[in-house]
Amino acid sequence: MGMDWFSPAQCVGYVAFVLGVGSFLQMDDRRFKLFMAGECLAYVVHFALLGNPTAVASSCMSLLRSLVSLRTRALWVALAFVAANLALGLALAKQASDWLPLAASCLGTLALFLLQGIAMRLVMLCGTALWIANNVIAGSIGGTALEVVIAVVNAATIVRMARQERPRTV
Numbered sequence: 001m002g003m004d005w006f007s008p009a010q011c012v013g014y015v016a017f018v019l020g021v022g023s024f025l026q027m028d029d030r031r032f033k034l035f036m037a038g039e040c041l042a043y044v045v046h047f048a049l050l051g052n053p054t055a056v057a058s059s060c061m062s063l064l065r066s067l068v069s070l071r072t073r074a075l076w077v078a079l080a081f082v083a084a085n086l087a088l089g090l091a092l093a094k095q096a097s098d099w100l101p102l103a104a105s106c107l108g109t110l111a112l113f114l115l116q117g118i119a120m121r122l123v124m125l126c127g128t129a130l131w132i133a134n135n136v137i138a139g140s141i142g143g144t145a146l147e148v149v150i151a152v153v154n155a156a157t158i159v160r161m162a163r164q165e166r167p168r169t170v
Helices: 008-025 029-050 053-068 075-092 096-114 117-138 141-165
Strands: none
Touching (some): 008 029, 008 141, 029 141, 096 117
């Protein structure tokens, strides 16, 4: 059975792709989080259309977390989001791979609330690896492409940020 590259689910995945790449191109943390919220919203629709409830739940949590992290960096809020993700996993996970997007969301939560700059992006890169695995398993063409490109773009942005932070010698 072939995959329909232009089904509504895949088209929304492509929107998530554009927003996700835009997010990881940002060197400003606030713009990064705003673009990420847009990506998460597209992911909610994408995974709902693909019939992957744990990825929908994780994407909803990620959307809310991205928006809340714009207002606060409180540890207790981060831990509440991690606890909610774990509860969703306990309620929805039917197989080991169902935990991949939830684990990615937990990493993203800790990164967005507790870290900044390069450190935040490095932890997000670990979450990206989990999303790649999830998307391959789920059959998400746009999502897999998104996360692979995000990994590359994020790594390039980390390098750009590191170069910018390094003192210049003449």
